Amino acid sequence: MKPNGIITFTSDFGLEDPFVGIVKGVILSINPFARIVDITHGIGAQDILQGALVLRSSYRFFPPGTIHLAVVDPGVGSQRHPIVVETPMYIFVGPDNGLLSLAIGEEFSAYIIENPNFILEKVSQTFHARDIFAPVVGYLSLGIKPSAVGRKLEEIKRLSLPSPSCEEKKIIGEIIGFDHFGNAITNIPEELIRDKKALKIRVGVKTIEGLSSSYAEKPPLTPLAILGSSGFLEISLNLGSARSELKLKKGDEVEVTFD
Amino acid sequence: MKPNGIITFTSDFGLEDPFVGIVKGVILSINPFARIVDITHGIGAQDILQGALVLRSSYRFFPPGTIHLAVVDPGVGSQRHPIVVETPMYIFVGPDNGLLSLAIGEEFSAYIIENPNFILEKVSQTFHARDIFAPVVGYLSLGIKPSAVGRKLEEIKRLSLPSPSCEEKKIIGEIIGFDHFGNAITNIPEELIRDKKALKIRVGVKTIEGLSSSYAEKPPLTPLAILGSSGFLEISLNLGSARSELKLKKGDEVEVTFD
Amino acid sequence: MKPNGIITFTSDFGLEDPFVGIVKGVILSINPFARIVDITHGIGAQDILQGALVLRSSYRFFPPGTIHLAVVDPGVGSQRHPIVVETPMYIFVGPDNGLLSLAIGEEFSAYIIENPNFILEKVSQTFHARDIFAPVVGYLSLGIKPSAVGRKLEEIKRLSLPSPSCEEKKIIGEIIGFDHFGNAITNIPEELIRDKKALKIRVGVKTIEGLSSSYAEKPPLTPLAILGSSGFLEISLNLGSARSELKLKKGDEVEVTFD
Numbered sequence: 001m002k003p004n005g006i007i008t009f010t011s012d013f014g015l016e017d018p019f020v021g022i023v024k025g026v027i028l029s030i031n032p033f034a035r036i037v038d039i040t041h042g043i044g045a046q047d048i049l050q051g052a053l054v055l056r057s058s059y060r061f062f063p064p065g066t067i068h069l070a071v072v073d074p075g076v077g078s079q080r081h082p083i084v085v086e087t088p089m090y091i092f093v094g095p096d097n098g099l100l101s102l103a104i105g106e107e108f109s110a111y112i113i114e115n116p117n118f119i120l121e122k123v124s125q126t127f128h129a130r131d132i133f134a135p136v137v138g139y140l141s142l143g144i145k146p147s148a149v150g151r152k153l154e155e156i157k158r159l160s161l162p163s164p165s166c167e168e169k170k171i172i173g174e175i176i177g178f179d180h181f182g183n184a185i186t187n188i189p190e191e192l193i194r195d196k197k198a199l200k201i202r203v204g205v206k207t208i209e210g211l212s213s214s215y216a217e218k219p220p221l222t223p224l225a226i227l228g229s230s231g232f233l234e235i236s237l238n239l240g241s242a243r244s245e246l247k248l249k250k251g252d253e254v255e256v257t258f259d
Numbered sequence: 260m261k262p263n264g265i266i267t268f269t270s271d272f273g274l275e276d277p278f279v280g281i282v283k284g285v286i287l288s289i290n291p292f293a294r295i296v297d298i299t300h301g302i303g304a305q306d307i308l309q310g311a312l313v314l315r316s317s318y319r320f321f322p323p324g325t326i327h328l329a330v331v332d333p334g335v336g337s338q339r340h341p342i343v344v345e346t347p348m349y350i351f352v353g354p355d356n357g358l359l360s361l362a363i364g365e366e367f368s369a370y371i372i373e374n375p376n377f378i379l380e381k382v383s384q385t386f387h388a389r390d391i392f393a394p395v396v397g398y399l400s401l402g403i404k405p406s407a408v409g410r411k412l413e414e415i416k417r418l419s420l421p422s423p424s425c426e427e428k429k430i431i432g433e434i435i436g437f438d439h440f441g442n443a444i445t446n447i448p449e450e451l452i453r454d455k456k457a458l459k460i461r462v463g464v465k466t467i468e469g470l471s472s473s474y475a476e477k478p479p480l481t482p483l484a485i486l487g488s489s490g491f492l493e494i495s496l497n498l499g500s501a502r503s504e505l506k507l508k509k510g511d512e513v514e515v516t517f518d
Numbered sequence: 519m520k521p522n523g524i525i526t527f528t529s530d531f532g533l534e535d536p537f538v539g540i541v542k543g544v545i546l547s548i549n550p551f552a553r554i555v556d557i558t559h560g561i562g563a564q565d566i567l568q569g570a571l572v573l574r575s576s577y578r579f580f581p582p583g584t585i586h587l588a589v590v591d592p593g594v595g596s597q598r599h600p601i602v603v604e605t606p607m608y609i610f611v612g613p614d615n616g617l618l619s620l621a622i623g624e625e626f627s628a629y630i631i632e633n634p635n636f637i638l639e640k641v642s643q644t645f646h647a648r649d650i651f652a653p654v655v656g657y658l659s660l661g662i663k664p665s666a667v668g669r670k671l672e673e674i675k676r677l678s679l680p681s682p683s684c685e686e687k688k689i690i691g692e693i694i695g696f697d698h699f700g701n702a703i704t705n706i707p708e709e710l711i712r713d714k715k716a717l718k719i720r721v722g723v724k725t726i727e728g729l730s731s732s733y734a735e736k737p738p739l740t741p742l743a744i745l746g747s748s749g750f751l752e753i754s755l756n757l758g759s760a761r762s763e764l765k766l767k768k769g770d771e772v773e774v775t776f777d
Contacts, residue, residue, distance in 0.1 A: 006287055008280060014560075014698035015274065015533065018576040019747075021526060021557035025579035028524055028555070032581055036555075037287070037295075039280035042273075045699055046757060058277040061284035061389070063291055074757055077732025125732035127747040130579070180273035181304055214336025214384035229278075229386035239305060239333055265546055267539060274533065296546070296554075298539035301532075317536040320543035320648070322550055439532035440563055473595025473643035488537075488645035498564060498592055 001086060003141050004065030007036045010055055011071045011129065012043040019127070023069075023134045026120070030138025037062075046074040048099050050177060052159050056102035057230055059090060068103070069129075069137050070094040077125030082113040082132045083153060086146040093137050095128070098159035114150035164188045171256040173233070175203075175248055182241025186254045188233040196258035201225040203235055203254045206246060212236075221245065260345060262400050263324030266295045269314055270330045270388065271302035278386070282328075282393045285379070289397025296321075305333040307358050309436060311418050315361035316489055318349060327362070328388075328396050329353040336384030341372040341391045342412060345405040352396050354387070357418035373409035423447045430515040432492070434462075434507055441500025445513045447492040455517035460484040462494055462513045465505060471495075480504065519604060521659050522583030525554045528573055529589045529647065530561040537645070541587075541652045544638070548656025555580075564592040566617050568695060570677050574620035575748055577608060586621070587655050588612040595643030600631040600650045601671060604664040611655050613646070616677035632668035682706045689774040691751070693721075693766055700759025704772045706751040714776035719743040721753055721772050724764060730754075739763065 007027065013019040020041050027034050039058050043051040051072035059068050073080075073095045085092040085100055086109045092100045096110075113119065113132055118139045123131040136149055164173030164187055173188040184203075193199060193211075201208040212224040220239040223246060228234035235242050235254065242248060266286065272278040279300050286293050298317050302310040310331035318327050332339075332354045344351040344359055345368045351359045355369075372378065372391055377398045382390040395408055423432030423446055432447040443462075452458060452470075460467040471483040479498040482505060487493035494501050494513065501507060525545065531537040538559050545552050557576050561569040569590035577586050591598075591613045603610040603618055604627045610618045614628075631637065631650055636657045641649040654667055682691030682705055691706040702721075711717060711729075719726040730742040738757040741764060746752035753760050753772065760766060 004291055006291060008284070010277075010280075015556075016558060016560035017697045018528075018557045018572045019698075021528075021555060022576050022579045024555050025526070025576065025581075025584075028553075029579065029581040032522055032524060032553075035287075035291075037280060037283050038274075039277045040274060042275035045759075054277045058281050058284065061281045061288065063284075063288040066284075075734050078734030124747055126744060130747065179276045180278075216334050216337030226385060229383055229389065241304075263550060265550065267543070269536075269539075294546075294550075296539055296542050297533075298536045299534060301534035313536045317540050317543065320540045320547065322543075322547040325543075438535045439537075475593050475596030485644060488642055488648065500563075 001089065001091065002065050003067060003091065003143060004063055005033060005035055005141055006062060006066045007034055007137055007141055008039050008062060008066060008068045009036055010039040010043065010051060011041045012045050012047065012051065013041045015041055019129070023129050026130055026134035027138040030135055031141045034138065034141045043072050046072060048072050048097055049159060051099050052102040053177070055100065059103045064089045067091045067093060067137055067140055069133055070099050071129040071133060072099050073097065073128065076128050081153065082128055083110055083156065084113060084136060084140065084146045084149050085110045085156060091140055091146060093133055093140070096157050098157045101156060101158045102161070104156065109146065110153040110156050111146055112150040112153050115148060118144065118149055162187050164192070166192065169258055173254045173256070175250055175252045175254060177250060178243045182237070182243035183228060184235040184242050184248045185228065185230045186233045186235070188254065188256060190227040190231055190233065193233060193256055193258070194227065198259040200257045201235070201254065203248065203252060204246065260348065260350065261324050262326060262350065262402060263322055264292060264294055264400055265321060265325045266293050266396055266400055267298050267321060267325060267327045268295055269298040269302065269310060269328070270300045271304050271306065271310065272300045274300055278388070282388050285389055285393035286397040289394055290400045293397065293400045302331050305331060307331050307356055308418060310358050311361040312436070314359065318362045323348045326350045326352060326396055326399055328392055329358050330388040330392060331358050332356065332387065335387050340412065341387055342369050342415065343372060343395060343399065343405045343408050344369045344415060350399055350405060352392055352399070355416050357416045360415060360417045361420070363415065368405065369412040369415050370405055371409040371412050374407060377403065377408055421446050423451070425451065428517055432513045432515070434509055434511045434513060436509060437502045441496070441502035442487060443494040443501050443507045444487065444489050445492045445494070447513065447515060449486040449490055449492065452492060452515055452517070453486065457518040459516045460494070460513065462507065462511060463505065519607065519609065520583050521585055521609065521661060522581055523551060523553055523659055524580060524584045525552050525655055525659055526557050526580060526584060526586045527554055528557040528561065528569060528587070529559045530563050530565065530569065531559045533559055537647070541647050544648055544652035545656045548653055549659045552656065552659045561590050564590060566590050566615055567677060569617050570620040571695070573618065577621045582607045585609045585611060585655055585658055587651055588617050589647040589651060590617050591615065591646065594646050599671065600646055601628050601674065602631060602654060602658065602664045602667050603628045603674060609658055609664060611651055611658070614675050616675045619674055619676045620679070622674065627664065628671040628674050629664055630668040630671050633666060636662065636667055680705050682710070684710065687776055691772045693768055693770045693772060695768060696761045700755070700761035701746060702753040702760050702766045703746065703748045704751045704753070706772065706774060708745040708749055708751065711751060711774055711776070712745065716777040718775045719753070719772065721766065721770060722764065
């Protein structure tokens with residue numbers, strides 16, 4: 001897999017501090033022609049699961065050879081390893097705390113970053129994105145082999161999504177997050193319900209009949225269920241926020257029944 | 260009009276979700292050398308008028324050949340058309356709901372996006388920015404002709420700004436929005452008042468005499484009226500927020516009298 | 519110092535308005551191949567000191583030849599000069615109000631921007647970033663000499679950081695800001711305490727013994743003192759926000775004692 005010069009960057013750094021800019025400066029100091037694309041820096045502080053879900057929903061829309069840098073790193077400076085993971089199409093760089101795991105399939109090679117040639121001379125214990133990850137990403141984008149960064153790691157830390165419970169004619173899942181528009185994203189993957197008949201979706205006291213194929217299919221402010229761009233069942237409102245109008249919160253049960 | 264490889268992107272997607280990054284990934288998968296510049300992703304959710312005003316105030320500062328992508332799209336998945344509009348200097352891409360209309364003059368050619376060669380194979384009904392607009396923008400930046408995307412459209416949907424009412428020695432307008440610094444932007448275009456004498460501007464119980472040419476011309480926290488960078492009359496406060504100090508809100512009447 | 523085509527951009531413009539995008543458009547209209555990197559646009563409105571601290575903590579992570587544009591400009595349109603400052607490694611562009619001063623050492627040449635060839639034809643009194651700074655940055659990135667923009671300025675306006683007061687075995691400083699994670703940044707530079715023995719750090723009623731070298735060294739939600747990436751002593755909490763958990767605010771006294 002030859003790097004294409006494109007680097008994505010996902011973090012919980014926010015945009016108020018200079019952290020994101022500094023990381024880009026370190027990358028550009030090594031490869032001034034790197035093209036760095038922000039996915040988001042609005043991951044909740046230290047919310048590894050949210051970061052992993054964002055990475056999972058976005059990595060595959062980039063061209064082969066893209067390097068995906070992700071940093072949500074509550075254990076910075078502790079024993080968790082900084083790693084590089086090569087897959088058939090991409091390279092992922094970040095802490096080995098599960099953050100990368102939902103985007104990485106079964107076929108991969110992982111390496112611990114430990115070669116001092118590819119990190120800053122003075123490594124702080126609070127900002128590995130600047131001191132370790134950014135320079136490694138810079139060198140990888142110039143074409144060094146992932147295996148050059150250090151020892152091979154046989155398995156990376158895996159996160160598990162809270163799975164829905166499935167019965168013969170019923171699935172019980174939950175709301176795992178919301179997007180900017182107030183759409184509620186559940187943990188029920190579209191594969192589980194795409195072909196089911198006579199679907200009913202219950203969330204709280206509301207029951208929604210059937211799936212919609214677009215928001216506009218329903219009158220304004222009417223609740224609807226839809227297979228959204230996340231790849232999961234979503235609860236939405238045409239022209240409004242399901243989150244605030246239906247008073248939904250993370251963890252709320254979502255029950256799907258069908259024939 | 261030959262594309263210059265620069266693409267601007269305006270939306271109501273916010274920066275918390277991966278939506279903006281995903282759209283860029285799709286564009287870069289088609290043209291890895293596209294240079295994408297964010298205008299803002301902070302348009303109010305589904306606020307087409309605000310998006311149109313932002314596009315109107317920014318498009319002309321980019322070099323000829325720039326492609327302007329704008330997505331504020333409450334009707335995604337409904338009957339509204341996705342369109343490409345070519346003007347003498349620029350190409351605009353977005354939904355045909357008025358969003359593009361304040362930036363486009365009388366001289367243009369518009370086309371409905373319908374050619375399957377230039378959109379993703381599987382089109383969702385919830386994320387046309389990813390599935391339709393981004394790939395079209397990618398191909399346009401590589402040089403395909405706007406007319407290649409589909410049938411010609413004779414007229415695009417137009418938005419009308421709430422117009423001020425004009426009498427011989429008086430104009431009555433309103434506040435249409437605020438910027439980050441709390442400056443209140445009115446719907447009174449600078450052409451209407453630039454050359455007037457003995458101007459008085461009344462907003463609520465405050466009356467301001469004359470126009471200022473800079474904020475610093477007035478003592479700190481003093482209300483002032485100024486022809487701001489928006490191209491409209493603005494109500495401001497030197498070193499403070501007119502919005503919060505004067506308790507202004509969208510829709511507040513602004514009366515201008517002159518000799 | 520030859521420009522490398524990389525431009526950083528720091529401001530208090532926020533990301534809701536089109537201001538940041540417009541500035542980039544003007545730069546790209548002059549140099550379509552400029553690569554512009556945002557440091558942050560989240561500086562508090564008109565907070566020159568915060569802007570200066572951000573610039574100070576980030577400029578040196580960019581490659582030599584980078585142009586650093588910074589705009590926090592409460593005096594826009596007044597007598598303060600727009601300036602270009604050349605140092606051995608970088609070029610800085612912004613208002614002469616102290617904003618650039620913490621990043622610039624003793625060795626520099628400063629010039630007042632006044633050559634009409636390098637600014638927009640029509641200069642507003644409210645948006646010099648667009649009309650003066652952006653075009654100058656564009657031309658500098660193409661290789662014009664800093665001295666071409668105007669007369670030499672012997673000294674720039676300097677800001678002084680609120681200095682800690684130092685006694686033989688005690689330093690009294692204060693909290694000067696917080697980052698996105700709620701870490702409190704003090705005005706006590708790491709040089710003053712790095713080698714001290716038996717350190718105690720008191721903030722409010724809390725006393726912290728010794729410096730930590732990583733957040734993870736302490737149990738969750740335990741206060742700790744650390745030499746953070748800012749280059750100053752910071753008060754933090756492992757896996758939490760020191761700002762909210764310890765109810766810290768800007769200006770709070772921080773007392774360091776040692777043997």
